[in-house]
Amino acid sequence: MTAAPIHIAFLSQSASLAYFQPMMAERMPHAEVSVWPDPRCLEAEVAVCWNPPPGIYARMPRLRLIHSIAAGVDNVIEGQDTRGLPVCRVVDPGLARGMIEYVRWSVLYFHRQFDRMAVQQRERVWKRLPLQAAEACRVGVMGLGELGGMVARTLRDDGYDVGGWSRSPREIDGVTAWHGAEGLSAFLARTDVLICLLPLTDATRGILGARTFAQLPRGAALVHCGRGEHLVADELIAALTSEQLRGAVLDVFPVEPLPTDSPLWGCPGVVVTPHMASMATSTEVVSQVAANITRLTAGESLRNTVDLARGY
Incomplete structure (x- = not known):
């Protein structure tokens, strides 16, 4: 029996992350990709985030992985119930x-x-x-x-x-x-x-x-x-x-x-300046998120995980 495609949601309350959707769909053609505020995001197993809506993870019963699109994760975890789920960040040279x-x-x-x-x-x-x-x-x-x-x-x-x-x-x-x-x-x-x-x-x-x-x-x-x-x-x-x-x-x-x-x-x-000192390229973000999703589905260890006790 073929496994159901994994569902990836891009979540932000302050920026449109829609530009990631076609890039992720091309990188992982069998995945379902949605972008907030599409209500289908609540059924996703992977949340790819930048300043997500308050309390959003608690409303996602199938969630397995929280992934920042940047090196920082403070606005990804602040005020959120991460439920012990792994949180990863993007590390770009x-x-x-x-x-x-x-x-x-x-x-x-x-x-x-x-x-x-x-x-x-x-x-x-x-x-x-x-x-x-x-x-x-x-x-x-x-x-x-x-x-x-x-x-x-x-x-x-x-x-x-x-x-x-x-x-x-x-x-x-x-x-x-x-x-x-x-x-x-x-x-x-x-x-x-x-x-x-x-x-x-x-x-x-x-x-x-x-x-x-x-x-x-x-x-x-x-x-x-x-x-x-x-x-x-x-x-x-x-x-x-x-x-x-x-x-x-x-x-x-x-x-x-x-x-x-x-x-x-x-x-x-x-x-x-508008939070532009440095940022990962969209290509690098999609590449690292996709690689971690592949590891997640294969039961392998994730890369660039965050120690939530330290906050980074």
Whole structure:
């Protein structure tokens, strides 16, 4: 007797994932593929997600696998009953390249004072500012996992004075590293440009707030491309207004898309980008999801599974 085709549902309440449907149908022609809000999604065995509707997994009695379309899974599991089901993410080598490019640009933006040049242009001021050597710019990377480690090594090789902070001890040649709550203050005190690449956990939620900003040198800058819920927007605006912080490049936000009435859009010193620092290609997403579905149906171990206790 031939097994029934597996049913795959693409679920999102904030973005249309319909463009994945023909790609997945071509990759797995015997599968049934539906896209939210099609009610047939509730009968799926595999949920492929980005910010899915609240409580959706509890309404899917046949669900066997939850799969993010990205490296992050916080918006895939937040407020959801995952029922002990496996949760997987996409790991794309191209993600590191894209993130390195984004962070490099952001660090240069502050190191070479392009933020101040933008103000001078608006005010029609012609004034050369002193040129600062890279080694005089102290960069701090929060999160020294695989991605953060690559970013730290790249900035080190670019000549910056690089420090790093992580939950547990990490060693990277040429990078001064701190760890744990006891190491955070020392790390922040020596950081002129703070880069957040942390995973989202209970311990890191809201970490980009007044307490952290106050421990940075006055006039420091923030580059945030970790998780939206790390940021306390009102406290960032207060730090910018008081000039404790000089500026911020923000790619992720607690609510996405960033509401049109958010004061961050027009806040002096803030650069807003629409969660585009780095992303897996659609082809890579479909390839990795399809490969895990094949393993699932064959009873084999899945790849890139998430430790839900740690959140990544």
